[in-house]
Amino acid sequence: xxxxxxxxxxxxxxxxxxxxxxxxxxxxxxxxxxxxxxxxxxxxxxxxxxxxxxxxxxxxxxxxxxxxxxxxxxxxxxxxxxxxxxxxxxxxxxxxxxxxxxxxxxxxxxxxxxxxxxxxxxxxxxxxxxxxxxxxxxxxxxxxxxxxxxxxxxxxxxxxxxxxxxxxxxxxxxxxxxxxxxxxxxxxxxxxxxxxxxxxxxxxxxxxxxxxxxxxxxxxxxxxxxxxxxxxxxxxxxxxxxxxxxxxxxxxxxxxxxxxxxxxxxxxxxxxxxxxxxxxxxxxxxxxxxxxxxxxxxxxxxxxxxxxxxxxxxxxxxxxxxxxxxxxxxxxxxxxxxxxxxxxxxxxxxxxxxxxxxxxxxxxxxxxxxxxxxxxxxxxxxxxxxxxxxxxxxxxxxxxxxxxxxxxxxxxxxxxxxxxxxxxxxxxxx
Numbered sequence: 343x344x345x346x347x348x349x350x351x352x353x354x355x356x357x358x359x360x361x362x363x364x365x366x367x368x369x370x371x372x373x374x375x376x377x378x379x380x381x382x383x384x385x386x387x388x389x390x391x392x393x394x395x396x397x398x399x400x401x402x403x404x405x406x407x408x409x410x411x412x413x414x415x416x417x418x419x420x421x422x423x424x425x426x427x428x429x430x431x432x433x434x435x436x437x438x439x440x441x442x443x444x445x446x447x448x449x450x451x452x453x454x455x456x457x458x459x460x461x462x463x464x465x466x467x468x469x470x471x472x473x474x475x476x477x478x479x480x481x482x483x484x485x486x487x488x489x490x491x492x493x494x495x496x497x498x499x500x501x502x503x504x505x506x507x508x509x510x511x512x513x514x515x516x517x518x519x520x521x522x523x524x525x526x527x528x529x530x531x532x533x534x535x536x537x538x539x540x541x542x543x544x545x546x547x548x549x550x551x552x553x554x555x556x557x558x559x560x561x562x563x564x565x566x567x568x569x570x571x572x573x574x575x576x577x578x579x580x581x582x583x584x585x586x587x588x589x590x591x592x593x594x595x596x597x598x599x600x601x602x603x604x605x606x607x608x609x610x611x612x613x614x615x616x617x618x619x620x621x622x623x624x625x626x627x628x629x630x631x632x633x634x635x636x637x638x639x640x641x642x643x644x645x646x647x648x649x650x651x652x653x654x655x656x657x658x659x660x661x662x663x664x665x666x667x668x669x670x671x672x673x674x675x676x677x678x679x680x681x682x683x684x685x686x687x688x689x690x691x692x693x694x695x696x697x698x699x700x701x702x703x704x705x706x707x708x709x710x711x712x713x714x715x716x717x718x719x720x721x722x723x724x725x726x727x728x729x730x731x732x733x734x735x736x737x738x739x740x741x742x743x744x745x746x747x748x749x750x751x752x753x754x755x756x757x758x759x760x761x762x763x764x765x766x767x768x769x770x771x772x
Contacts (some may be wrong), residue, residue, distance in 0.1 A: 353618040354665040355461065358563045358582035360430055365584050368611060374604040375611060378585045415552040419443060420560065422477045435460045435470050437560055441680060447482035447549025448490065451748070459668050459682055481548035486751070487759055488512060494544045504529050505537055513758035546763065562673035564626050566637065574637060576627050578619055586612055621658065625666040626681060628656035633684045640676040644699040646688030698734055704744055706732070711750055716760040719753040
């Protein structure tokens with residue numbers, strides 16, 4: 343693979359902001375390359391509302407405004423990522439992980455899924471996550487309750503071996519098994535009760551101290567808006583998409599021969615960027631054509647879709663679709679989401695019902711669990727039964743697999759967590 347081909351492929355794997363940073367670096371060494379746009383917003387700064395691009399009808403699209411850094415969890419994390427990570431690649435991976443952050447401060451998707459989306463190894467994703475978990479307040483980017491509390495205990499300097507063992511057995515605390523815990527921790531019941539009081543002082547949902555905000559962790563790369571009654575307009579976000587031109591003369595730069603070499607390289611970069619932008623729009627257009635119901639109904643309107651199907655629709659190779667899907671954020675009437683979110687495996691409907699997307703099943707699972715009676719949470723068999731009444735035939739083991747992948751605990755663990763929280767609340771009120 344030639345260097346130029348490798349560079350063209352790399353352009354497809356990065357978002358608009360990363361492309362702008364890459365081109366600014368290139369312009370520093372190539373005197374023939376000129377960036378016409380202002381420097382794109384960094385992760386350290388809130389993004390001002392400004393016209394993104396003009397439609398054929400003359401109506402401007404407006405870029406999403408990100409909250410001020412002290413207003414929301416996402417804006418706070420975006421600022422911290424900009425300070426903590428220096429390389430473009432680490433920042434890219436950290437941003438993809440941060441996009442899965444839930445309002446509670448917990449990570450809403452399995453790290454393995456996020457590593458695949460970022461096209462990095464699980465080891466690299468774990469290294470980046472470890473640095474993200476150092477961001478204040480302690481406990482954010484945790485993958486479950488135990489890890490959330492453990493991060494806070496470590497930050498406060500109270501993570502003794504006994505405390506670590508307690509946090510690994512929160513279910514026993516909920517069941518009041520003090521003697522069992524004392525035996526596990528090789529300490530007295532008095533010490534166990536003292537440690538439990540310390541646990542009660544920790545915050546199980548540290549993200550909730552921030553103002554609610556659904557703003558994305560970075561500006562969208564592509565904006566989708568309604569055009570007419572039935573159509574949709576798909577355009578690059580011009581606020582972040584870089585524009586480049588060629589310098590016309592070599593005065594004060596060097597020899598004419600050296601400048602011509604620089605111009606040839608700059609011409610190739612311009613063509614590569616133009617092809618990259620055209621490919622991004624082609625891929626997004628194909629995906630939206632196949633998932634148009636999402637723009638009306640949200641996740642409930644998602645249909646099963648593979649990258650191969652989108653590639654066939656776009657007339658591109660499947661790997662090209664995958665690279666774009668992993669890099670691009672799209673702003674839609676239903677929110678700003680990664681393009682990769684539109685791809686979902688197919689599950690058979692019950693009887694003659696049509697296939698449904700796995701993403702839609704995950705949404706219903708989360709909704710059913712959030713609406714359950716916390717004193718009597720639904721087990722996997724009950725969840726499968728509820729979905730069956732809605733025409734979605736899913737095996738119990740599939741429910742368990744999806745639940746684990748979304749970081750949702752078993753019914754037994756959810757009941758224990760609820761009882762632990764209630765006990766902590768009662769202790770606070772006493």
